[in-house]
Amino acid sequence: MTPPSVRTGHHPADAPWVRTRLRTAPGTAWALALLVLVTSFLAALFPRAVEHQAIEGLRHDITAADPARSVLELNSPQPSLQLSPAEREAAVRGAALKTVHDKARAALPAKVRPGATDSAYGFRTSRPTPALERWLPRPEGADPQLNYASVSDLRGHATLRSGSWAAVRGPVTEDTGEVEGVVTEETAKALRIVPGATIAVPTRAGEHLTVRITGIVAPRAPRSTYWSAEPLFRTPALVPEPETTPPSLDPPRYYWTATVLLPQDAAPALLGSTGEPEMFWRFAPDSSALTATDVPGLRSALASLENGPGLVRLRAVAGDDAAFRTDLDQILAGYDTLRTAIEPVVTVAAVGAGTVAAVVLLMTAGLIGGRRREELALLRARGGSLAGLGGRLLAETAVVAVPAAVLGLLAALPFFGSARPWPSVAGPVAVAVLICVAVPVGAVLPHRRPRLPGTRDDLMHARPSRLRTVAELTVLVLAVGAVAGLRRRGTTGGGDLLLSAAPVLVGLIAALVLVRLLPWPLRLASRAVARRRGAVGFLSLTRAGRSSAGGALPLLALLLALTTAAFGGSVLAGIADARDRAAVLTVGADARISGLLDAAPLPARLLREIRAADGVRQVAEVQVVSGVPLPPGADGSGMKKAVVLGVDPDTYAKLARTADLGTFPADRLRAPGSKDKAGSTVVPVITSPSVAADLGDGPRDLTTPAGDLRVRVAGTLPRTAAVPDHEFLIVDTAALTRQWTTTLLVAGDPDPKALRAVVRHAGKDISVRLRAEERATFVDTPMQRGAGGIYAAAVVAGAGYALLAVLLSLLRTAPERTALLARLRTMGLTSRQGRRLLVLESLPHALPAALGGLLVGWATIVLLASGVDLAGLALFNGPGTTVPDAAPLRPDPWSLTLPALGVVVLTVGAAAAQAWWAGRRGSITELRSGDPR
Numbered sequence: 001m002t003p004p005s006v007r008t009g010h011h012p013a014d015a016p017w018v019r020t021r022l023r024t025a026p027g028t029a030w031a032l033a034l035l036v037l038v039t040s041f042l043a044a045l046f047p048r049a050v051e052h053q054a055i056e057g058l059r060h061d062i063t064a065a066d067p068a069r070s071v072l073e074l075n076s077p078q079p080s081l082q083l084s085p086a087e088r089e090a091a092v093r094g095a096a097l098k099t100v101h102d103k104a105r106a107a108l109p110a111k112v113r114p115g116a117t118d119s120a121y122g123f124r125t126s127r128p129t130p131a132l133e134r135w136l137p138r139p140e141g142a143d144p145q146l147n148y149a150s151v152s153d154l155r156g157h158a159t160l161r162s163g164s165w166a167a168v169r170g171p172v173t174e175d176t177g178e179v180e181g182v183v184t185e186e187t188a189k190a191l192r193i194v195p196g197a198t199i200a201v202p203t204r205a206g207e208h209l210t211v212r213i214t215g216i217v218a219p220r221a222p223r224s225t226y227w228s229a230e231p232l233f234r235t236p237a238l239v240p241e242p243e244t245t246p247p248s249l250d251p252p253r254y255y256w257t258a259t260v261l262l263p264q265d266a267a268p269a270l271l272g273s274t275g276e277p278e279m280f281w282r283f284a285p286d287s288s289a290l291t292a293t294d295v296p297g298l299r300s301a302l303a304s305l306e307n308g309p310g311l312v313r314l315r316a317v318a319g320d321d322a323a324f325r326t327d328l329d330q331i332l333a334g335y336d337t338l339r340t341a342i343e344p345v346v347t348v349a350a351v352g353a354g355t356v357a358a359v360v361l362l363m364t365a366g367l368i369g370g371r372r373r374e375e376l377a378l379l380r381a382r383g384g385s386l387a388g389l390g391g392r393l394l395a396e397t398a399v400v401a402v403p404a405a406v407l408g409l410l411a412a413l414p415f416f417g418s419a420r421p422w423p424s425v426a427g428p429v430a431v432a433v434l435i436c437v438a439v440p441v442g443a444v445l446p447h448r449r450p451r452l453p454g455t456r457d458d459l460m461h462a463r464p465s466r467l468r469t470v471a472e473l474t475v476l477v478l479a480v481g482a483v484a485g486l487r488r489r490g491t492t493g494g495g496d497l498l499l500s501a502a503p504v505l506v507g508l509i510a511a512l513v514l515v516r517l518l519p520w521p522l523r524l525a526s527r528a529v530a531r532r533r534g535a536v537g538f539l540s541l542t543r544a545g546r547s548s549a550g551g552a553l554p555l556l557a558l559l560l561a562l563t564t565a566a567f568g569g570s571v572l573a574g575i576a577d578a579r580d581r582a583a584v585l586t587v588g589a590d591a592r593i594s595g596l597l598d599a600a601p602l603p604a605r606l607l608r609e610i611r612a613a614d615g616v617r618q619v620a621e622v623q624v625v626s627g628v629p630l631p632p633g634a635d636g637s638g639m640k641k642a643v644v645l646g647v648d649p650d651t652y653a654k655l656a657r658t659a660d661l662g663t664f665p666a667d668r669l670r671a672p673g674s675k676d677k678a679g680s681t682v683v684p685v686i687t688s689p690s691v692a693a694d695l696g697d698g699p700r701d702l703t704t705p706a707g708d709l710r711v712r713v714a715g716t717l718p719r720t721a722a723v724p725d726h727e728f729l730i731v732d733t734a735a736l737t738r739q740w741t742t743t744l745l746v747a748g749d750p751d752p753k754a755l756r757a758v759v760r761h762a763g764k765d766i767s768v769r770l771r772a773e774e775r776a777t778f779v780d781t782p783m784q785r786g787a788g789g790i791y792a793a794a795v796v797a798g799a800g801y802a803l804l805a806v807l808l809s810l811l812r813t814a815p816e817r818t819a820l821l822a823r824l825r826t827m828g829l830t831s832r833q834g835r836r837l838l839v840l841e842s843l844p845h846a847l848p849a850a851l852g853g854l855l856v857g858w859a860t861i862v863l864l865a866s867g868v869d870l871a872g873l874a875l876f877n878g879p880g881t882t883v884p885d886a887a888p889l890r891p892d893p894w895s896l897t898l899p900a901l902g903v904v905v906l907t908v909g910a911a912a913a914q915a916w917w918a919g920r921r922g923s924i925t926e927l928r929s930g931d932p933r
Helices: 017-024 026-064 085-091 094-106 185-191 264-272 292-307 309-318 328-371 373-381 386-412 426-447 466-489 502-517 519-530 536-545 552-587 604-612 649-659 666-670 689-695 752-762 771-779 782-826 831-867 893-920
Strands: 072-077 120-125 145-151 158-163 178-184 198-202 208-219 237-240 254-262 277-283 323-325 591-594 616-629 641-647 683-687 700-704 707-716 728-732 743-748 767-770
Touching (some): 017 026, 026 386, 094 120, 145 198, 145 264, 158 178, 185 208, 208 264, 254 264, 292 309, 292 323, 292 328, 328 373, 328 426, 328 502, 328 552, 328 782, 373 426, 502 519, 502 831, 552 782, 552 831, 552 893, 591 752, 604 616, 604 743, 604 752, 616 649, 641 649, 649 666, 649 743, 666 707, 666 728, 683 689, 707 728, 767 771, 782 831, 782 893
Parallel strands (some): 145 254, 641 728, 683 707
Antiparallel strands (some): 072 277, 072 323, 120 145, 120 277, 158 208, 237 254, 591 743, 683 728, 700 707
16 A cells, blocks of 8 residues: 555645655755756856857957958949049049948948948059159158048048148149148158148159148047058058069168048049059948857858959949958958867866766765665655655755756856857756756665665675676777877867867776775775774774765766866966967067167167166177078079078077077087188088078078178077077177177066166167066957956866865765764764774775876876867967967976865865864764664
């Protein structure tokens, strides 16, 4: 006969099962609800954080990019000469250009369709023309080259500083002889232009168009796309003359180039210019509504505009020869590359922390089932079915877990508002399903068969079943496959979830191996302690050996947490190491002081003052000679150029060894040169590999501004401190005919302010670069910063769940330990011996977990290091930055040892605290008659 408590129906007078259970054990219900709520909150928050940092990184990459790259620009040549002069002139006036602008804007992708604020359109010369006025500056004797542009809404984007705004005086045609224009303050200062000055622009007819400068203006937003899409609108530039063929040994001359701005309706006057004028329409992309999911569609739309149906639509409004240009697609490609490199590495931390959380949920389910074992055994003995018991346990668990999971989801939604809500649902659902299934299944399965009283299920006598062996072998195969796949494919290729779970699988295998091996040292230690006097050691090892054979879950949680912490800590340490390395590669030393373009000589007084500065340990003087032509290669290839570095062998070799940038024996460079058959002295040089291949094995002649040399390759280096990203030859300065110092490489810890003060007094064209400042430039990308924060949070969450796993493991056996101490105290056990007993009992599990976690963490990092490249997570390839070839993952000693020590300290501390608390309570309660403990 089925008892009333387990019948499928119930009498109206019966109390509902769920309400009764919640009232009976409210503490357990609240604790379970809190655990599910926190876990659901974290599970819902993770995808939101990942998506948010991806969106912020995308928007940052677009807005922070150089406007010349991100701008969407449509160009069209000047109107056809087959048109009448009036039609050509009308086509370049403001009204016609604005009509095309509005239609072209409507054809742009909606996700980046800009407003009219930073957009610009007009008519400009595409090729600069020489300005022959004698009053214009010529730093090296070359005539300045000027562009001319009529641009829209100039008055709305600039402020008049002096003179008056340029205006159109009457109708302007292709034959107009004079127009007015303005220049920016920077252009006026560099080219010495004042209001009233005139510039003659050559025309195709052999005459000149006179441009009269009426005013000087200042940009209102100098960094906006309006001014920065074509920097010459705002700022003039010194540019070198084009190289000649064959290349000249003389250094190139530099000349000024700038842009003169004309009124919009003055554009027809440029039709006759020799500067090949063209129409242009520029659009600044608006990324405020752009999300990471929009990137594939946007890249496809941009490809269509550059060479596809989109371009056909643009040509329908701008002309058959119109061309669309943008580097926004390259920015998006770089974003995709960075995201592809970051996401798998972050997923490794997420999988590790999530697995630890799942193990803790399973341990919680086991603890609940263990506490109710006698209750369920009684109900089973009275005829209760497994399905009936499981259904009631499911109901009472779901009443607590489902609302807690919903609350966790709702609590996570306000965070990271730019992320979509639906990806956050899967995590809380998985948490609720796991706990709702684990509690009834874990509690009911032990009651499938009757269990005799006194049956032991301890660690020392457990015999693994065949099913468990098959499951462990399956996990082993998965782990081997994941590790092999990660080592072969790496995380940069967008690895799947199995690859991201490789550290977790390695930790799982280690936990299973430890559980199988742990009885052997326990048996040996028990036999050794049994021969010694004193009962505390024997009792502690015996108690440790009689712990449940199902103790794999606490050990698994600890190993996974330690592996995740070691892996995550090594990732964070690897990021710091990669950025330090990149900073050293970029600067070459702790500080770099160089003249203009690394070519201007430094004054001797500066060398003495730098050597005497505080914090300076070593200074290497380098003579940098750029653009030295190499002899033609053996394969007849064209002439190549390299950088010749004149150095003191001893000083430079020591500095390179300190910075770990291309170390070499100083004697190899300083060795006296031999003489060839012609009697010429052959100077030994150390070169980059490609230069060594061009020079070959025999002596070769070099002609440099510092003197002629006959050199022979004495060694090669992949890079060197003075020019880490160029092809180079290192030569002893004593072998150069003309010697001067252009660069100082400083080792030490100099004061930046004092160092710059010394340099400032030596000259205004001397630059200072510090490794510490260069290092600080690698923390500005939101995606990298967000990924690092997510990884650190995942490691902290995993550590928190590991702590909870330790406490749950101790809580499960706490009543039994307390009763044991009470019984032993009646036999004369002191409080001190009780503390020793509990501490020694916890060590056989804590020490293997700590040592195993340390070894597994180290082995995981070593196994997976070849497949994990942290360059994408650590570095942002900004301009002028030299990045290392790779940023491999290396074991971090602190990340390995500190968590392992923390496990031992935590376990010992918890055991000591339990012994102290049990000592404060009386023994009467623990020694009640009939107590099963």
